[in-house]
Amino acid sequence: MKKDILICGVGGQGTVLASKILAASAMVDGDAVHSAETIGMAQRGGPVTSHVRIGDDAYSPLIPFGSADLILAFEPSEAVRNLCYLKKGGTVIVNSVPVKPVTESLNDTGYDGTEMLSYLRGKCDCIVIDGEELSKEFGSSRYFNIAILGVAAGAGRLGIPQEIVLGEIVKRVPARFTDTNKAAFQKGAEIGAQYAIK
């Protein structure tokens, strides 16, 4: 399989774990994988991206513009910021919950994400997930990174069998959170199933 998946969000949202699980799952599925993380200054409340490149003819660790099959965006404006990576016909799965810039209280820009979502809807195959709604029953938004993998898998946009992804999740989360993570993944998969290409 050849697939480029970009994960983006804001520092602290758990994008790195999602990218590690994806990379590991693709390897278990028998593919060559390369990935890259943004690390450093940018991590402190700044935009973060993980590039996951599946297949053996990936040379650049970063996905070239216009090549990503799938973008998993943890935040609406970050989806737009990285839309240049999406290929024509690619899918964006985006969390509708905005993360206001930490400087927002100092200079109010009124950013609430809605403008970003309508822009995305007009530009590409876009699956909008209400992360707040989805996370309610888990009591914390920190399972969103697992849930969005579920959405992608359920919607058939991942190209990796769900059991494999679930197996890699279980391997990587602390034992006492295994059940909640599994439930988050399954919940995501259910939501994703509504968007499955028939």
Added chain:
Amino acid sequence: MKEYVMGNGAIGLAALAAGVNLVSGYPGTPSSEIVETIAKYPHEGVHVEWSVNEKAAMEVAAAAAYSGARTLVTMKQVGLNVASDPLMSLAYVGVKGGMVVVSADDPGPISSQTEQDTRRFAEFARIPVFDPASPEEAYEMIGDAYECSEKYRTPVLFRPTTRVDHAYAAIDFPEKTEPKPFEGFIKDSKKWVIFPRLSFANHAMMEKRNVEIGEEFSSYRYNTVEGTSEKAVVASGISYAYAKEFLKDYPDVRLIRIATPYPFPETFVKKALEGVTEVLCVEELSPYNEEQIAKLCGRNGITLTIRGKLTGDVPASGELSTNLLAGIFRKYLNLPEGEGAIDLSDAPALPMRPPVLCAGCPHRASFYAVKKAMQGRKCYFCGDIGCYTLGNAMPLDMCDTCLCMGAGITMAQGFHWTDKEGTAFAFVGDSTFFASGMTGVVNAVYNNAEMILCVLDNSTTAMTGHQPHPGTGRNMMGDIVEKVDIAAVLKGIGLTKVVTVNPLDLDASVKAVLECAALPGVKAIIFKSPCVAIVKPTGKCIVNENCINCGLCISEIGCPALIRVDGQTKIDRSLCSGCGLCSQICPMGAIEAEEVSR
């Protein structure tokens, strides 16, 4: 076994696989994970240390290398400036055990002060350098670098760039590694003591040897040519990966890759250029290959058009990418435009997300205390390298200068000597204090300067990922060690006024600053409170009904946890660490610690 690791991890594992005996380094993005990887994997019999700075790391390793041990020294590119004193001389003296010095370059720059190019440093120091294009290659090349170092008895540079350091790949790593047995130091002052006569003789030897190494590199497995076209592309390091990504669809294009930039593999390049009429050099940081090829052609009477940074075909600064190269290649090779990507010209304006100090960061409180205490007085605020450089941002605006590690302390003195009316402050972190701050304090005392040194002691090296340092009482071998006490060091240097204060106690901190400002000479305040990223928050604060929405808390300190929701001032519980700084600013007593039900 297969390990999925980042490029830095691959470098660390490769050193273990090569039987490294001693590893030393100083943290710096993008190089820090190399030492951390080695410390994390089994490494019995290998000495691993975070040294106090890069110069120390290089010297510790040099002695081990004199003894025949295999050593690895790691740093970021500006760290190599600090270590350049021992390295330049070591190049003349040479080594016995293999010595690989990793200096990670940072095109962009993404998290560095400069866009310097370690390949230039190799040429300057007259020592070989390897330039990997991927984590897999980095893993393979480390072994080659040790072979080269031992064969020619020279330290060898190894320069990955950020995108190689932070890229992940699967690496085949042996189940078990063992440090290589070595002979030990054999005394020979004619060999190990650098004197002008030795330098003279060895300089001649090095120049002759480098020609030999260049020849050997000419058949090195990673110096490759693909394609046969008359218009060629030359690339090295990550630029090769970007070039290959685009040119994989154009296999005819002659792609020449130089993995060993110095000594330049002349025979290889000459052969690779046969039948070529025009060459485009794609590289980051500096036009190194471009200049080498120009010299080579000049010396050999080869007629060739050489394009690159010097001709404006490739940007002079900043990172390259596959996208950027696609445009450059299309123009150079007369290729049709690529199929249109999604048109994003009508995208809405995106919110900016500049880096800021974390919510509850004690540095914010320290800066604020100084600002408050010195309000209305002329001051110079000299910053330094670390998280606290972010003290420059609004609304704190407490960082007037930032040059290089440790410079704040000495620059404060320079401001004092040019303006005795102003009060000169230097802000330095605890790790930076040990790395290169102490000598600056001695300089101040010795020369009778007047300044206030603020040590922002958060008990870690926060910016680069929380490495231990001499003040933390822990080292990289996991030993509990004697803490080096910053106050005692300062008193030992001769400071008579050294105050330690908790920055989260605003009144006490302001008082300490005022006290120091009233005294002559060199004074120091140690603002001591742990980094919020490593200590679990003790509680949260909330805004109560007394709030009149004056907005003072927000505009004074700009803590990211202080927000406005529908015009009402609130605290974001998910961010707040309960540091209590804002509660000491609110004039209405409207911010209080949340009741914790136990």
